[in-house]
Amino acid sequence: MKETRDSIADIWGPRTGYEGQWPERVDERVEEEPDHWVQSACVLCSNGCGCDIGVKDGRIVGVRGRAADSVNHGRLGPKGLHGWVANNSPDRLTKPLIRRNGQLEEATWDEAMSMIVSKSKKLIDEHTASSIGFYTSGQLFLEEYYALGIVGKAGLGTPHMDGNTRLCTATAAAALKVSFGSDGQPGSYSDLDTTEAILHVGHNIASQQTVLWMRVLDRLAGPNPPKLVVIDPRATYTAEKATVHLAPRVGTNIPVMNGLLHLIIEAGYINQEYIKAHTLGFEELKQVVAKWTPSRVEQLTGVPADKLREAARILGTCESLVSTALQGVYQSMQATAAAVQVNNLHLLRGLIGRPGSGIYQMNGQPTAQNTRECGADGDLPGFRNWGNEEHIQQLADLWNVHPDQIPHWSPPTHAMQLWRYCEQGSIKMLWISGTNPLVSLPDLARARKILAKEDLFVVVQDAFSTETTALADVVLPAAIWGEKTGCFTNVGRTVHISHKAVDPPGEARSDFDIFVEYSRRMDFRDKDGNPLLTSTWQTTEDAFNAWRECTRGRICDYTGMSYAKLTGGSGIQWPCNEQYPNGKTHLYEDGVFSTDIDYCETYGHDLETGAPRTKDDYKLLDPKGKAFLKGVDYEPPHEEPDESYPLWLTTGRLVYHFHTRTKTGRSKELHAAAPDSYVQLATEDAARYGIVEGDMIEVESRRGKILEPARVGDIEPGLVFIPFHYGYWDKSDRPRAANELTLTEWDPVSKQPHFKYAAVRIHKVHA
Amino acid sequence: MLLSHYLGLLENSEKQLSDAFEYVSRKHKDEPDIEQICQKLSAWSREHHGKVMSFCQKYSEQQSSEPDKLKRDLFAEKRSGSLTLLRDLHDLWLLAQEVQLCWIVIRQAALGLRDEELKATHEFCNARTKRQSDWLLGRIKQAAPQTLLVAEQ
Numbered sequence A: 001m002k003e004t005r006d007s008i009a010d011i012w013g014p015r016t017g018y019e020g021q022w023p024e025r026v027d028e029r030v031e032e033e034p035d036h037w038v039q040s041a042c043v044l045c046s047n048g049c050g051c052d053i054g055v056k057d058g059r060i061v062g063v064r065g066r067a068a069d070s071v072n073h074g075r076l077g078p079k080g081l082h083g084w085v086a087n088n089s090p091d092r093l094t095k096p097l098i099r100r101n102g103q104l105e106e107a108t109w110d111e112a113m114s115m116i117v118s119k120s121k122k123l124i125d126e127h128t129a130s131s132i133g134f135y136t137s138g139q140l141f142l143e144e145y146y147a148l149g150i151v152g153k154a155g156l157g158t159p160h161m162d163g164n165t166r167l168c169t170a171t172a173a174a175a176l177k178v179s180f181g182s183d184g185q186p187g188s189y190s191d192l193d194t195t196e197a198i199l200h201v202g203h204n205i206a207s208q209q210t211v212l213w214m215r216v217l218d219r220l221a222g223p224n225p226p227k228l229v230v231i232d233p234r235a236t237y238t239a240e241k242a243t244v245h246l247a248p249r250v251g252t253n254i255p256v257m258n259g260l261l262h263l264i265i266e267a268g269y270i271n272q273e274y275i276k277a278h279t280l281g282f283e284e285l286k287q288v289v290a291k292w293t294p295s296r297v298e299q300l301t302g303v304p305a306d307k308l309r310e311a312a313r314i315l316g317t318c319e320s321l322v323s324t325a326l327q328g329v330y331q332s333m334q335a336t337a338a339a340v341q342v343n344n345l346h347l348l349r350g351l352i353g354r355p356g357s358g359i360y361q362m363n364g365q366p367t368a369q370n371t372r373e374c375g376a377d378g379d380l381p382g383f384r385n386w387g388n389e390e391h392i393q394q395l396a397d398l399w400n401v402h403p404d405q406i407p408h409w410s411p412p413t414h415a416m417q418l419w420r421y422c423e424q425g426s427i428k429m430l431w432i433s434g435t436n437p438l439v440s441l442p443d444l445a446r447a448r449k450i451l452a453k454e455d456l457f458v459v460v461q462d463a464f465s466t467e468t469t470a471l472a473d474v475v476l477p478a479a480i481w482g483e484k485t486g487c488f489t490n491v492g493r494t495v496h497i498s499h500k501a502v503d504p505p506g507e508a509r510s511d512f513d514i515f516v517e518y519s520r521r522m523d524f525r526d527k528d529g530n531p532l533l534t535s536t537w538q539t540t541e542d543a544f545n546a547w548r549e550c551t552r553g554r555i556c557d558y559t560g561m562s563y564a565k566l567t568g569g570s571g572i573q574w575p576c577n578e579q580y581p582n583g584k585t586h587l588y589e590d591g592v593f594s595t596d597i598d599y600c601e602t603y604g605h606d607l608e609t610g611a612p613r614t615k616d617d618y619k620l621l622d623p624k625g626k627a628f629l630k631g632v633d634y635e636p637p638h639e640e641p642d643e644s645y646p647l648w649l650t651t652g653r654l655v656y657h658f659h660t661r662t663k664t665g666r667s668k669e670l671h672a673a674a675p676d677s678y679v680q681l682a683t684e685d686a687a688r689y690g691i692v693e694g695d696m697i698e699v700e701s702r703r704g705k706i707l708e709p710a711r712v713g714d715i716e717p718g719l720v721f722i723p724f725h726y727g728y729w730d731k732s733d734r735p736r737a738a739n740e741l742t743l744t745e746w747d748p749v750s751k752q753p754h755f756k757y758a759a760v761r762i763h764k765v766h767a
Numbered sequence B: 001m002l003l004s005h006y007l008g009l010l011e012n013s014e015k016q017l018s019d020a021f022e023y024v025s026r027k028h029k030d031e032p033d034i035e036q037i038c039q040k041l042s043a044w045s046r047e048h049h050g051k052v053m054s055f056c057q058k059y060s061e062q063q064s065s066e067p068d069k070l071k072r073d074l075f076a077e078k079r080s081g082s083l084t085l086l087r088d089l090h091d092l093w094l095l096a097q098e099v100q101l102c103w104i105v106i107r108q109a110a111l112g113l114r115d116e117e118l119k120a121t122h123e124f125c126n127a128r129t130k131r132q133s134d135w136l137l138g139r140i141k142q143a144a145p146q147t148l149l150v151a152e153q
């Protein structure tokens, strides 16, 4: 075993302070000396760090960061350095399984696929294709999502397709669409190299994207360090480094953001010229935020007025600013509206579209950007607008099908509704790929009940047995990262290629091969009678080339990229085309946004009700490339602590784990660093309940109860925290999944569920 | 002056709408978005109703019972099964149209009377009534294909 640093003990590694050009540092961890290296990128969070996979005798033996990569300059974090061992785990699924007489039994691919195909055909016959739904992931490759998108939209013609990305990044996409007319992050990671100020809202970047946090730490350690404003109810690693840390009560992001904007507008820190030339809605926004004086904000949120002023001064006077938002915003009440306030801050100050200034409506999962781009979630491929007939026609031409074959009569079904249709029985077949909803969905008792329903046929394709595969009718063993070739795009629009390094174990197949095989067996055909996918797609490279055509002229333009170009150097940012052959670091440099009526991805929504706006209403607004400034007033959360359930629960991630730990839990070191779930509570609350560190605590909400060992301190009184990673596949001796407690409800615009608050009560369990 | 008659009609229909949103919210608790948004929209109509009341007093109201009848007709049968949600939203939308039309009529009178306060109230309430209708229509469009083509009794 050889490693360049111990990332478990020292998560972020030694400092290389800088300003301007982030120095390289190659992090490496191998079990044995590889006989060759294969280019890839890490798939354990949305950062997408460029890495090489070390291979010896046909087996993965380690990874190293790619020094040339613009995302990480050689660095890797603990998950990246350790997570690859999951590929070699003896627990991998290697054969298809079929449920016979109540038991999952090994079967051949032919048996498994025949069963899925005959079930599909029967359902289409009896109930139309709308009886079939797909629930996918933020962890497949773009070629796979695009194949899935075409299978669902042009092959079957079902509107029911979404990803678990609904749980993690739907609000990122929604907020970008609301303000700028289309998905797409305006800035670049390189903005961090020179920026004067950084704002993290509900984003524990230090734990979530360790490598990006290294970049921030290195700036803080270099000359002219940026000022750092952190908004988070918890004292996270990120908050520890803040110049100003605002810790609002759960569910009060909107009052804090409104208060900040109010102070900035009032002090005249805004760029009137920019506002006038490039935005719509300033007066309304000003009116909405005007009520939020510092003292009113303090009263409601607990953020001291002088701290709010200090933060406003930093955010109002810096000449450049990088802002990021994540789950603390996205999984909270008024998610989209609060995320939009971050965009508003940049628009009001004209800090967008130039070096040093960027907005990151962050993603959680590594390939969530592609789920959104390729139409494997509730969006259409290439950020097309489902309400725009012309856009539907473009897709119909690309796929050579009739436009009415593509469901566009109402917005594509979002995940939470999809599960509801399963519950009601109108979706009768659910195909889950690359995700483990029985740990990650809210209100797990309900989710389990749905998947166990007799009349729901469940297909799950995954690399491991999970809580979810246990309830499947068919389980398909999937090949994963390192075992297949494909591309994916990080949160910063940077596209990486990941080459196949080793063969998948046993009979496991790539998701791409599985979807293409389904299409072939279903005999999906285009208008001229040619097979839909299989007539032109032999390899994932063919799919990538088809995808390029789909993006032509759209903001996520891939037409200048190819497998060859992506191989060898750094990842490349879209848009990449004839005009920008090496990709583009900033969108909207000219202040012309994607809001033109013929171009925009959406006609927008009512931020309070979520009602979609019609084309006719949009015509009246006629934004012609101006960005929207939008604001709403505060609404209290739907469930608040009361006498029976007196504490707030919030959930979140740990630095050592990803998602439901199916990969990271199989690394000895990552597992040892964070072996079990826990409930964190304030010292005051612990004293009140007579709880000491390590006591077993029952935590109960209106949905369920779990048992967790106590961890005391580093959290606001009245609030308890439970990490969301832990389920039952490796330990089932007690109920411990945080989502046993969470609520089924969602943001009206992004439809992202509210994981960040629930009312709970606790008591000590005597052993 | 028959304005009071129409104000009564409006007052009554805002009340019906508020109650109906509340009713649908409670009835469809299993649809989390329906439960919560209908609560919110019910509160909007309740607020409108309060505003209209003050004009009823100002123009000495005479009661009108017409929309009462409307609601009885709309939510008459005891509904159950897959169609229920769609039919309930359908009826809410009809009630919202009633409210909207009343506001259009009242606005004409407010212009003639040069009653600035009534004009301002119209502007505020009518915009929100439209947003109620927009939400209902969006949700109806979403529910329709699944309900009519796939769901069983």
Ligand code: SF4
Pocket: A042, A043, A044, A045, A046, A047, A048, A049, A072, A075, A076, A077, A078, A079, A080, A081, A208, A209, A210, A211, A212
């Ligand atoms: S920051 Fe994210 S992408 Fe980079 S190594 Fe860590 S887990 Fe992988």
